[in-house]
Amino acid sequence: MKALLLTLVAAVAISAAPAAAQWLNYPTPNVPRTAAGAPNLQAPAPRAADGHPDLSGMWEPERNRPCPPQGCFDSNLSEHFQDIGWGLKGGLPYQPWAAALVKERLQRNSIDDPGSNCLPMGIIKNHTAPFIRKMIQLPGLVVILTEREVTWRQIFTDGRPLPVDPQPSFNGYSTGRWEGDALVVRTTGFRDGLWLDRTGNPMTSAATLTERFRRTNYGHLEIEVTVDDLKAYTAPWTATLRQNLVVDTELIDYHCDENERDATHYLGK
Numbered sequence: 001m002k003a004l005l006l007t008l009v010a011a012v013a014i015s016a017a018p019a020a021a022q023w024l025n026y027p028t029p030n031v032p033r034t035a036a037g038a039p040n041l042q043a044p045a046p047r048a049a050d051g052h053p054d055l056s057g058m059w060e061p062e063r064n065r066p067c068p069p070q071g072c073f074d075s076n077l078s079e080h081f082q083d084i085g086w087g088l089k090g091g092l093p094y095q096p097w098a099a100a101l102v103k104e105r106l107q108r109n110s111i112d113d114p115g116s117n118c119l120p121m122g123i124i125k126n127h128t129a130p131f132i133r134k135m136i137q138l139p140g141l142v143v144i145l146t147e148r149e150v151t152w153r154q155i156f157t158d159g160r161p162l163p164v165d166p167q168p169s170f171n172g173y174s175t176g177r178w179e180g181d182a183l184v185v186r187t188t189g190f191r192d193g194l195w196l197d198r199t200g201n202p203m204t205s206a207a208t209l210t211e212r213f214r215r216t217n218y219g220h221l222e223i224e225v226t227v228d229d230l231k232a233y234t235a236p237w238t239a240t241l242r243q244n245l246v247v248d249t250e251l252i253d254y255h256c257d258e259n260e261r262d263a264t265h266y267l268g269k
Contacts, residue, residue: 022250022252023249023250024249024250024252025248025249026248026249026250027247027248028058028247028248028249031218031247032218039218039219039245039247040218040219041217041218041219041220041244041245042217042218042219043217043218043219044217044218045215045216045217045218046215046218048137049139050139052178052181052183053181053183053214053215054137054215055135055137055142055183055213055215055221056135056136056137057134057135057221057245057246058132058133058134058245058246058247058249058250058251059132059133059134059135059221059243059244059245059246060130060131060132060133060243060244060246061077061078061080061081061127061128061129061130061241061242061243061244062078062241062242062243062244063077063078063130064078064079064242065077065078065079065081065082077128077130078128078130078241080124080127080128080197080239080241081125081128081129081130081197081198082197082198082199083197083198083199083201084124084128084196084197084199084201084239085199085201085237085239086239087239088237088239092201092233092237093233093234093235093237094232094233094234095230095231095232095233095234098201098202098232098233101200101202102199102200102201102202105199105200106199106200110198110199110200112200113195113198113200114193114194114195115129115195118149118256119170120149120151120170120171121148121149121170121195122170122171122190122194122195122196122203123153123171123172123187123209123211124196124197124203124209124225124227125195125196125197126144126146126148126151126153127223127225127241127243128197128241129148131146131147131148131254132147132246132249132251133145133146133147134251140156140157140158141154141155141156141157141158142154142155142157142176142183143155145251147251147252147253147254148254148256149254149255149256150253150254150255151171153171153174154174155174155175155176155183155185156174156175156176157175157176157177157178157183159177160175161175162175162186162188162189163188163189166188166189167189168189168190168191168192168205169189169190169191170190170191170194171187171190172187172188172189172190172209173187173188173189174186174187179212181214181215182212182213182214183212183213183214184210184211184212185210185211185212185213186208186209186210187208187209187210187211188207188208188209190203190204190205190207190209191205192204192205196227202232203227203229203232204229204231204232205231206229206230206231206232207227207228207229207231207232208228208229209225209226209227209228210225210226210228211223211224211225211226212224218245219244219245220242220243220244220245221242221243221244221245222240222241222242222243223240223241223242223243224238224239224240224241225238225239225240225241226238
């Protein structure tokens with residue numbers, strides 16, 4: 001993972017030269033600003049024409065992973081990216097087979113992580129990975145565009161039901177409805193083999209994922225995720241992820257398996 005992140009940083013540095021062509025420094029329109037001209041991220045959340053909070057914007061995970069005294073490259077990551085169960089009292093409620101699987105994955109230094117092998121990471125890892133995501137809120141639909149793998153996700157808010165027997169997928173199939181100022185999204189239809197984090201906590205095809213999106217103010221988004229997967233866990237569990245708005249920039253095309261040369265050098269292979 002570290003090698004992949006270093007590759008990303010290098011790619012961003014190289015691509016920064018023609019920044020004007022990629023709008024990396026182009027001012028985001030309609031951003032509330034302080035008297036000093038800085039973005040006022042504490043301003044009230046914007047509202048859509050229907051009166052609901054507008055979730056549209058460029059978002060990145062809260063960076064809350066502490067850095068040890070000797071320094072660390074990964075200090076800009078979210079703790080949830082490493083372990084989605086971080087902060088949960090007693091940890092995740094594993095089924096016995098799931099606990100054994102996580103232990104095995106840790107012993108193998110997480111070299112089988114789908115994300116590290118350039119496969120899609122799934123919803124929760126995309127919420128916590130250090131890549132920008134753009135949310136676009138439209139009538140009847142919320143679209144999420146993700147830098148990593150140049151991927152997209154659709155959340156339908158037009159009242160349609162979840163599919164009965166969908167083809168399993170990395171992101172599943174999502175429908176949402178508003179409950180007050182929270183967009184509540186239910187997703188099913190996942191494929192087996194998903195990792196929720198770098199630790200290797202699993203999610204199976206039996207899972208239902210519920211997300212509650214709340215834009216608490218102009219610059220902050222809270223996503224409460226509940227995983228109900230009794231095949232892998234003895235009870236549903238919930239984690240709260242926090243996102244920060246990113247302004248005056250744009251998405252960069254990043255596809256990790258283009259000229260990929262890192263996997264053969266992973267420890268343990």
